[in-house]
Amino acid sequence: QSVLTQPPSVSAAPGQKVIISCSGSSSNIGNNYVSWYQQLPGTAPKFLIYDNNKRPSGIPDRFSGSKSGTSATLGITGLQTGDEADYYCGTWDTSLSAGVFGTGTKVTVL
Amino acid sequence: QVQLVQSGAEVKKPGASVKVSCKASGYTFTGYYMHWVRQAPGQGLEWMGWINPSSGGTNYAQKFQGRVTMTRDTSISTAYMELSRLRSDDTAVYYCARDGTGDGTGWFGENALSIDYWGQGTLVTVSS
Numbered sequence: 001q002s003v004l005t006q007p008p009s010v011s012a013a014p015g016q017k018v019i020i021s022c023s024g025s026s027s028n029i030g031n032n033y034v035s036w037y038q039q040l041p042g043t044a045p046k047f048l049i050y051d052n053n054k055r056p057s058g059i060p061d062r063f064s065g066s067k068s069g070t071s072a073t074l075g076i077t078g079l080q081t082g083d084e085a086d087y088y089c090g091t092w093d094t095s096l097s098a099g100v101f102g103t104g105t106k107v108t109v110l
Numbered sequence: 111q112v113q114l115v116q117s118g119a120e121v122k123k124p125g126a127s128v129k130v131s132c133k134a135s136g137y138t139f140t141g142y143y144m145h146w147v148r149q150a151p152g153q154g155l156e157w158m159g160w161i162n163p164s165s166g167g168t169n170y171a172q173k174f175q176g177r178v179t180m181t182r183d184t185s186i187s188t189a190y191m192e193l194s195r196l197r198s199d200d201t202a203v204y205y206c207a208r209d210g211t212g213d214g215t216g217w218f219g220e221n222a223l224s225i226d227y228w229g230q231g232t233l234v235t236v237s238s
Contacts, residue, residue, distance in 0.1 A: 002154060034222075035222065035225065037225070047226045047227070050226075051222065092223050098171045099157035099160070104155070
């Protein structure tokens with residue numbers, strides 16, 4: 001059971017925008033940096049966002065991250081069929097002295 | 111380019127041990143911490159622990175303490191994860207994953223989980 005909570009699924013039509021939330025606490029999101037990962041079916045996760053809102057090279061600016069208090073969000077604009085995947089947030093939990101991931105959100109393009 | 115290449119799938123009986131390897135290339139192996147993450151079928155990602163390839167120091171998730179051992183061989187840029195006393199609920203894909211924090215300085219501040227490269231995964235099946 002993860003300490004970070006995400007909605008199980010979100011969906012939108014092609015070209016639209018989705019926002020995925022990641023809720024935690026002061027021991028994790030509240031005082032540490034958040035990252036986001038995209039996992040296409042049958043593949044390893046891919047690095048999307050780090051330090052709350054920074055994109056690694058090669059990640060399009062359609063993907064954005066933000067953090068406020070003990071919650072973080074991932075936004076995807078201009079939704080494409082290739083964006084259909086599971087998305088996970090991740091951070092460090094200072095109380096647990098452990099890495100933690102969110103429960104995961106499945107994005108469906110209608 | 112950075113690559114993490116893991117060993118092949120394993121089938122083990124309950125109570126046995128498994129050792130998964132992860133060969134790194136394309137970067138200085140000792141400059142970045144390595145995490146191990148697993149994913150049970152149809153489930154989410156679960157962090158197991160990290161190893162500092164430079165010092166060999168480790169930090170394991172409480173859930174796995176006493177059953178997991180992470181080691182490395184710097185001469186061949188390879189990290190290992192051994193899990194003992196396997197149970198059926200250990201059936202999962204196991205990933206090694208490089209932490210990009212520190213940009214090769216070997217520093218990891220334990221204030222983020224910034225995994226920039228992942229291995230291809232190793233399926234471990236535990237079945238009698």
